[in-house]
Amino acid sequence: MQCTIRSISPVGNYLHLILDAPEVDEVAPGHFAAVAVGGIGGGMLLRRAFSIHKSTPGQTLEIIFAAHGQGTQWLATQSAGDVIDVIAPLGKPFVLPRQPISCVIVAGGYGAAPMELLARELRGRGCRVDVVLGAATQEKLFGVLDLKGVADSVIVTTDDGTSGVRGRVTDVLADVINKNKSQAVYACGPMPMLQAVAKVSQDNGAFSQCAVEESMACGIGVCMTCVLPVIGDDGVTRMSRSCVDGPVFRGDRVRWDDVHTVPSDAFGAPRPGGH
């Protein structure tokens, strides 16, 4: 769909894009949007995927992005009134608990983009929500104030100590889980962070859901680019598509050590001698 840019503005090291999106109805936390970049006839064929920050059904869609590649740099040059092509919402969002349980939200950098929406949904269900936000440095944090307005507590960590606790999100996560008797952990951020969050969660008896970051080509399930090894309900590991089977997966089901490989016991894995 064609979306007119309502505003594009810097937030720390990131850009906050608000789009007119009259065709988009309900968005759930964890859904993503795929944005065409480079203009009609341009040399970049593939969409860029961003988790959806917020939406007002039938009105607007908001995303947060970092201008670190050719496509996102192009997007950063767009301004209010320009029209971009967007497909949304896509993917499987976070699964919300039926019971009012105690939850932790963990995010790294702009992985915090979908988390205010998630925190509101969880609070709306009567859940306790504690938040851990981390980044390399203060400018790379996102959503701290907004989440403070929704969550029961917010702890910030930075690698360089410019804000909050010096260290990683996982340095404080176990304490947060134990102190609040958290049963569920929701995470979004870089893959090494997700792997560590999944492990800490499991070690401390909490169930984790992780929104993964895998490079995609189509975002709609046809190209088989964005796969990672995930264990299914039947115990079988499959190369699952992060765009349609995810991006949210159970932390205990992703074979984190084997990401970027095809484990030898995966469904359809090459036999000795290769495919």
Added chain:
Amino acid sequence: MFVDLTTSLGSLQLAAPTLTASGCAAAGKELAQFGDVSTLGAVVTKSIMMAPRSGRATPRMAETPSGMLNSIGLQGPGIESFLENDLAWLRANNVTTIVSIAGNNVDEFGELARILAKVEGVDGLEVNISCPNVESRGQVFACNPVSAAQVIETVRSVWHSDAPVLAKLSPDVTDIVEIAHSVVDAGVDGVSMINTLLGMVIDVDQMKPMLGGRTGGLSGPAIRPVAVRAIYQVHAALPHLPILGMGGIRTGHDALEFIAAGASAVSIGTVVFGDPGAPWRIANELGQELQSRGYNSLSEVVGLARHN
């Protein structure tokens, strides 16, 4: 004025001139949210193999100027699951279906054809003898006229069906016309061309190839002139051979080039990754391109560039 866009590939009549391209639309189902798949010329499925296949390690994709490299490695569920789930869905939705098959060896191609010849809902067979994402270049049957012919002869010997058999050709050969002659002599009803070109991107920070599979297949508008050239050459040499053209088609204007070069229909591939509605859009645009030039039908333009 109405432009007749109906066309054919051998005995297979197509209601529309644009098809999906193998490997670029899975088995059609995922595109259903973007258009009525039954109105496409056909869905050409991702190449199916006998056994389930995980495909290659990631990264599997690298964007390149006006194109992309992929090293998916034929990830798929295997023929049994394909028949049960994918083909069943295609039949239930009245989708014209060309099944692409890939084998590790000549016998596996034969086995797949034997199975598919017996089931309902297979309107054509595309024999993928040119996937570059295999461990050994020796498995790229389309790079050698003798092995290309062996695969086609084996498929033909068990294909007791009127549905056309197409051979998918690789442009990574010295003389694609020689390969086309070879598969025609072996009994194909038509050819699909072109498959991707073998390429590589190097990550200079890590000083290693970017793709998990090291090499990958280059597709997208970057390869379009190669496809047009290959189709033009094969059509000139074998003017009665039906050609399904593909390779970086992004607009109806692009599609018209392929038709003029000698293709009877076109598959829309990589552009679908960025624009899932492209197969329908391009059919409409092709109609407009023909109309604005005063043509009444697609069929009168097939191969026209050869005569001028």
